[in-house]
Amino acid sequence: MSFLKRLWRDKKLGAIGGLIFLLFLFCGVFADFLAPFGENETDLSVRLLAPGWDYLLGTDHLGRDVLSRVLIGAQLSMVVGFLAAGLATVISIIIGVVSGYFGGRIDMLIQRFVDAWMTFPDLVLLIVVVSIVGPGMPQIIIILGCLYGIAGSRIVRGSVITVKESMYTHAAQSMGASTMRILVRHIVPNVMPVVIVLFTTRVGATILAEAGLSFLGLGVPPPAPTWGSMLSGTGRTYMYMGPWLALAPGLCLTIVVYAINVYGDALRDLLDPRMRGVR
Amino acid sequence: MTDPLISVSDLKVHFPVTEGVLITRQTGSVKAVDGVSFDVRKGETLSLVGESGCGKSTTALAVLRMVEPTAGSIHFDGENITTLDRNAMRPYRQRMQMVYQDPFSSLNPRMKVADIVGEPLRVHRPDQPRSDYRKRVRELLDVVGLLPDMADRYPHEFSGGQRQRIGIARALALQPDLLICDEAVSALDVSIQAQVINLLMTLQKEFNLTYLFISHDLSVVRHVSDRIAVMYLGQIVELKKRDDLFANPEHPYTRTLLNAVPVANPDLEARREQPLIIGEVPSVRNPPSGCRFHPRCPDVLPECRTTAPGVHGNVACHLYAPNDGATLPGRTSEGGS
Numbered sequence: 113m114s115f116l117k118r119l120w121r122d123k124k125l126g127a128i129g130g131l132i133f134l135l136f137l138f139c140g141v142f143a144d145f146l147a148p149f150g151e152n153e154t155d156l157s158v159r160l161l162a163p164g165w166d167y168l169l170g171t172d173h174l175g176r177d178v179l180s181r182v183l184i185g186a187q188l189s190m191v192v193g194f195l196a197a198g199l200a201t202v203i204s205i206i207i208g209v210v211s212g213y214f215g216g217r218i219d220m221l222i223q224r225f226v227d228a229w230m231t232f233p234d235l236v237l238l239i240v241v242v243s244i245v246g247p248g249m250p251q252i253i254i255i256l257g258c259l260y261g262i263a264g265s266r267i268v269r270g271s272v273i274t275v276k277e278s279m280y281t282h283a284a285q286s287m288g289a290s291t292m293r294i295l296v297r298h299i300v301p302n303v304m305p306v307v308i309v310l311f312t313t314r315v316g317a318t319i320l321a322e323a324g325l326s327f328l329g330l331g332v333p334p335p336a337p338t339w340g341s342m343l344s345g346t347g348r349t350y351m352y353m354g355p356w357l358a359l360a361p362g363l364c365l366t367i368v369v370y371a372i373n374v375y376g377d378a379l380r381d382l383l384d385p386r387m388r389g390v391r
Numbered sequence: 392m393t394d395p396l397i398s399v400s401d402l403k404v405h406f407p408v409t410e411g412v413l414i415t416r417q418t419g420s421v422k423a424v425d426g427v428s429f430d431v432r433k434g435e436t437l438s439l440v441g442e443s444g445c446g447k448s449t450t451a452l453a454v455l456r457m458v459e460p461t462a463g464s465i466h467f468d469g470e471n472i473t474t475l476d477r478n479a480m481r482p483y484r485q486r487m488q489m490v491y492q493d494p495f496s497s498l499n500p501r502m503k504v505a506d507i508v509g510e511p512l513r514v515h516r517p518d519q520p521r522s523d524y525r526k527r528v529r530e531l532l533d534v535v536g537l538l539p540d541m542a543d544r545y546p547h548e549f550s551g552g553q554r555q556r557i558g559i560a561r562a563l564a565l566q567p568d569l570l571i572c573d574e575a576v577s578a579l580d581v582s583i584q585a586q587v588i589n590l591l592m593t594l595q596k597e598f599n600l601t602y603l604f605i606s607h608d609l610s611v612v613r614h615v616s617d618r619i620a621v622m623y624l625g626q627i628v629e630l631k632k633r634d635d636l637f638a639n640p641e642h643p644y645t646r647t648l649l650n651a652v653p654v655a656n657p658d659l660e661a662r663r664e665q666p667l668i669i670g671e672v673p674s675v676r677n678p679p680s681g682c683r684f685h686p687r688c689p690d691v692l693p694e695c696r697t698t699a700p701g702v703h704g705n706v707a708c709h710l711y712a713p714n715d716g717a718t719l720p721g722r723t724s725e726g727g728s
Contacts (some may be wrong), residue, residue, distance in 0.1 A: 279497035280507075286455050288484035289514045297510075301501040320677070385501060385545040 118382060126378020132371035136364070147180035152335045163356055170356040172346050181337035182360050188338045189365070192249065193320045195376060196256035197314035201307060203261025208268025208303075211274055216337050221271075229262045234321075242330040248331040250331050252325060256318045264310050278302075305380045312376025316369035323365070326342040393401065394469070395430035396569055396601045397454060402427045402463035404449050408676065421675050422692065423449040424465070425625035431569070436595070436602040438612040440648070441622035442672055447605045450622075451571045455487060456480055456540035468568070485515050494554035498546040504557055511564040531560040534597075536590060552583035554648035559590065563598070571603045576611060588615055609652050614636060621645045622673060624683040631705040641706040645687045682709065711714035 120127045134174035140147060154174040163170040169178040169341050211222040239256055245251050276282060276299065284294045323340020334345070339361040347358030405426040409415040424446040431437045439447040452458045454465055456472065464473045467483055475483070488511070490496035498507050509528045512519060529539035535556040546554055555575065562570055572591065576584040591711060592615060594600060603648040606612050613633060623642065629642040640646045654660045670687045673679050679686050687694040692709050703711040 144644070211605055279491045279493055280499040282457070283489065283491065284510065286457055286484065286489050287511045287565075288481050289510070296446055297502070298499055304501075304623075349440065373414065 123378035125374050128373040129374035133375055136186055136368050139183055140190045141188045143183040145370050147183045149177035149180045151181045151184040151337050169360045172357055178360050185337045185339045189319050193315045193319040194317040195253045197311055199257025200260035201311045204264035204268045207265035209272050210268040211270030226262055232313050234259055247330050247333050256321055258316050271306045272299055275299050275302040308380045312372050315372050393433045396433045396468055398466040400428045400464050403461045404453050404458055405461040410538045422625050424663055427627050429620055431603055433601055433602055434599055434618040436615050438604040438616040438619045438621055440612050445622040446625040447622050448573055451573055451605055485565045486567050487569040488567040490558050490562050490575040493578050494551050497558050504544055520696050535560045551579050553585050564706045569601045570575040573605045573691045624678055642708050643690050644684050
């Protein structure tokens with residue numbers, strides 16, 4: 113309770129971001145009830161209708177309701193965005209902490225592997241993996257998670273090295289605390305600010321990456337309506353005849369990514385005990 | 392004369408200097424500590440003093456087994472702890488604790504004071520019920536002069552002096568025998584320094600603690616120590632009782648060090664002997680031959696350049712070798728051991 117109060121009092125923008133995000137989450141979860149039409153229900157007599165009373169956000173070239181598709185899309189995009197970003201964050205923490213804390217030869221080996229991984233262009237890696245295992249949501253989540261996770265581990269590692277050299281870590285070591293305890297009580301809590309920011313930026317990035325993949329036909333297979341595929345598929349093709357096709361998912365994407373970012377910033381500040389009472 | 396709690400003999404800590412990325416080869420070593428021997432007796436305060444980089448902190452870290460000694464041995468209460476592994480070391484870790492220099496970086500900013508002070512208890516007595524451990528934390532805060540109700544605050548809410556008290560409370564949690572104070576008051580204001588030093592001295596009497604006190608501040612050292620070891624470039628050049636050292640410094644380095652202490656009276660300051668020391672501290676990677684102090688020594692003898700001095704009485708210096716140096720002032724000392 114006190115956390116929510118503080119959030120509202122000290123971080124208005126972050127609170128609003130959190131609210132917007134909750135709203136989208138709600139829409140995603142209850143999309144099946146909220147959607148006025150089936151997301152793949154076609155009606156060729158109402159093709160490319162502008163937004164109006166019957167179809168609040170208009171219809172696309174097959175006469176599908178854009179609102180329904182955006183709502184269902186929220187579900188898919190959020191699932192992809194969150195699971196992939198979550199996986200990426202977990203991978204970053206594990207690799208970053210092991211590499212940064214243990215150092216020496218282990219660090220050397222892991223970091224050369226990360227170097228090698230980062231020299232591959234993201235897209236090439238994605239295309240290769242998808243062409244081997246075929247498109248689908250679980251694959252996309254795992255691939256994006258690994259891709260961003262391994263790259264992000266560098267940032268966590270840098271932060272871990274700073275914390276590792278701090279005197280309080282030294283104190284814990286000299287009192288004979290177990291390595292696990294040092295990692296869990298001292299290292300991880302103190303790299304959290306970096307991790308939170310990493311996570312929030314990754315949510316936006318994975319949603320966008322999924323959009324890019326869908327555009328190439330390698331994302332979540334059609335006709336499933338992810339925001340990315342709506343934006344880059346039908347949205348682009350009918351940009352002049354029906355700008356609302358791109359506008360609706362594009363705006364949703366922008367708003368959600370922005371909301372998550374401001375909420376993440378607020379979270380980072382509020383979770384830092386030093387920031388208590390500081391505005 | 393009581394038994395030594397800590398006995399360090401011929402301790403060497405060398406850090407390898409390597410070149411190359413994949414295939415590394417050792418191209419030299421930093422001899423941070425190079426042949427240091429001393430005892431710390433139960434209940435006394437032994438101070439290590441010297442310029443920065445002389446190896447005082449590394450010596451302390453080696454005693455705590457936080458850096459691996461290259462050679463030599465460390466005995467704690469009669470037991471050889473030089474090569475004990477992590478598990479075998481655990482009981483000894485309870486008995487020696489450290490107080491750190493910087494009160495701002497030595498406390499985890501994300502833990503409450505209760506968790507910081509109680510962490511040693513959590514680590515070494517995990518079965519203790521939570522209420523006992525809360526009670527002990529309150530006791531400890533009281534002992535170091537803080538209010539027990541401060542337990543639920545975070546470190547950033549305290550001043551430097553208070554934070555140092557929290558660090559001391561953490562060090563006392565397991566009722567250790569040895570407290571290593573690494574520049575424990577150097578980061579504090581002079582007025583706060585006095586409070587913390589007095590606290591340390593009171594605690595020493597109350598809990599019968601033994602201190603290994605590391606400092607570069609001679610006025611602090613003079614106040615707290617029973618005996619003082621002066622270090623230069625990884626070696627102890629002089630070790631004796633406090634009053635003896637200040638009244639009768641023998642090693643040329645000790646004399647210059649004591650001369651460098653400013654005097655508060657401007658008239659005396661203008662008239663007193665000026666520091667004799669010349670030049671910079673040489674690199675520990677490539678220390679001078681013979682006596683390590685010879686390039687800067689005002690009383691340098693020919694043999695200083697070639698032969699390392701033996702220990703004569705309490706001093707490692709050729710000037711005090713039995714066959715010469717009789718003409719030099721201030722060598723009549725009955726010693727401190």
